[in-house]
Amino acid sequence: MALISRAAHARRRSRAPWARAASAVGVIALAATLAACSNSGSSSSAAAGGSSAAAGGSSAAAGGKVGGSITVWVDSVRLPVAQAYVKAHPNVHVKIVTFDGDGNGATTMQTKIQLWNRTGNGWPDVIFSEQVNDPVWMASKPFDFAAPVKGLISDSLLSQWPAPSTAQCTVNGVQICVQDNLAQVALWVNKKLMDKFGYTVPTTWQQWAALGQKVATEHPGYIVGNIGDSFSHWIYLWGNQCPLEQLKGSQLLINAADTHCTEMASLLDPLIKNGTLPPLSVFSPDFAKKYGGADDKVLMMPGPSWYATSLFKDTLHMPAGEITATNPLQWNSDTPITTGQVGGGPWIISKHSANIATAADFVTWATTVYNPDPTGASPRPGYPAYGPVAAQWLTGMAKNPYFAADPTPALKAAAADIWTGWSIVTYPDQPVWSNTVVTGLVAGKSLTSLLPAFGSALAQAAQAANYQVTQ
Amino acid sequence: MTSARAEATHPRGLRAPLARGRRRGARGLPFILPYLPFLIVFGIAPMIYALDLAFTGANGGWAGFHNFARTFTDYRFRPAFQHILLYTGVWLGTLVVFVVGLALLLHGRANRVSSGFRFLFYMPGALAGAASVLVWLFMLDPAVSPGSFLLRHLFNVTLFVQAIAPGNLPFVFAMIAFWTGAGGWIVVMYGALNTISRDLEEAARIDGAGPLTIALRLKLPLIRKWIAYMVILSFATGTQLFIEPQLVNEASLGLVPDTWSSNQLAYQLAFRYADFNSAAAIAVDLLLIGLVAAVLIVTRTGLFRRED
16 A cells, blocks of 8 residues: 555655654654643642742751752642642742542553653652552663652651561662551441441451351341452452562562462452442442441441541541441461551652752651641541651541541551561552452452452563563 | 544545546645645654554664564453454444434435434534543443433443443443444535435436335435445544543543553553553554555445546
């Protein structure tokens, strides 16, 4: 065809200046189109920082002068932090861009960073991501975006983050982020309903599952958890030491046939079948309609620490005085108790930042200073990762009238229980879980029957991201 | 990606005598001149760049068919193309049958009635691609859909996640595309029907042909070329499906894979894996599929054959 011969002709002479110019025009057109496409995927808004003349106390960033202007990308949950920084630092002009901080946001971010890398400018100074694995790819080629935090944030501050949190932010021996919050999984319990039904709070997975069977017959419609979230495998499989992402040197171990995985699957299957563990996402309108509201049907729910007010109060609108947290569930009498993790959102500073001292000051302030009244209407949404702020936050949360009982001892205990055998990898595993397992559960298949497919789909995703996989 | 469509819109006359063709070309040039720069910048140049990328490696060296072989063996390649072909098949089938059927029905009606219906059919097309998908996300959710009783009783769907089960997706996307795109084509077909001489219709009627015979034996063969034209353009857009699965992927929190369609796979390869060469290889695959389909349709229907 005319088209092919013309194109082949162009390729043969691709070194000719006109061809190069045409290519360049093509790149720009392509970039513009793709930028337009990706814009539609994220809600992007920009707000200018205030410039009133109140004195702003600066936090302890190591070295450099704080001032000028910076651009920060945050999710909607972290927007108040950025706005509070603007208020406290009138000498700094902050351009805030909000974006989808979840898995979709990660793809947007990858697209944007690639484009900024190609054009050589436009990078934001600071990014917050809800995805604990984002720093890993941000620190790797071809993205190569994250700046090492050592030297930007003082060592005395950095040492106050718990070791597992620092480990998750360390890529190839270099720390390239600080986590905003810890996202340890505990067991959330509806104390009001448990008392009403006369049940005792379970301490092991087996007791919890037995109670699930009982609820199905005695109080149908009530639930003891859910398994339809894109992160449900982090709650149930990570918590039970299922080796689905275990880096051993250069090898990545993915073994969905391990007993730690299969025993949990067989424990959950009867509950999925009897309706006490529905394959629905807690953030779906269907879930809120069926199980949320003033007359809620959530009896128990294994879930991360940030469920506290973010989910139960703000999303499901459950009344105050019902929910509290208890210790993570134990597998029989196995010790030590291990639990999963959902999130642990990191702050990342750009290595391309022209105002890196201010960027570091922003991150330092957001993680080590910012702490609005924990008993008030808008406390920090998650369990702060930075130790001293966590202590203050816990004191406040203990008095928060929303909870039926003090949830903080359980949250504190769970923080130390996160299983460290789940490595943080460059590729997202949530979509793999969603489209291989959750769709199957919705169609009525058992988790046990879906595990092998989940394992091989994870292996394919890992190999596509250049990991060497052992199964 | 836009190039397939651009090429289909501006095909060359296949067998016109050379000298006359040249004269005609010179005369036609001023008419296409305003469009030419856009065609080059947004159609031909990106296509050349894609071809260049597809046959070179990351370092710019010649790579032969390596990128094509690599993407072909990618575990997401086959499902993505299967989805796309099934979707395009379903969509084109419904498009041809319903657009032509509705246009023929409209053309038989009194003028006022038919203009009202034309407007009605055209309305959904006024919603741009992404917005129409968002509307459909609500339509498909039994919790909020105005057609929830249909979903519940006819399709036995009580939850959004059931509505977007993997097996339903090609049909769901085909429905969205039909709903947004068909109205425009009905108007085009109506215009095509208007070019049919009244004398012909009258002659047929005098010969004893009823409305059905006139529609099927007279009007349909006369608008065959317009139908072929619609199929070529729609085939290209169909295989390039992107925004519908992308938005449903985001709205369903990942239940629908982000590499459902081949265009999405190209997007992921380019931006998640920074593998622009493989992405370009998939774009070229799509270009070839579009071209082959266009050539088949053009030669089979005699789209550019001239009677004179």
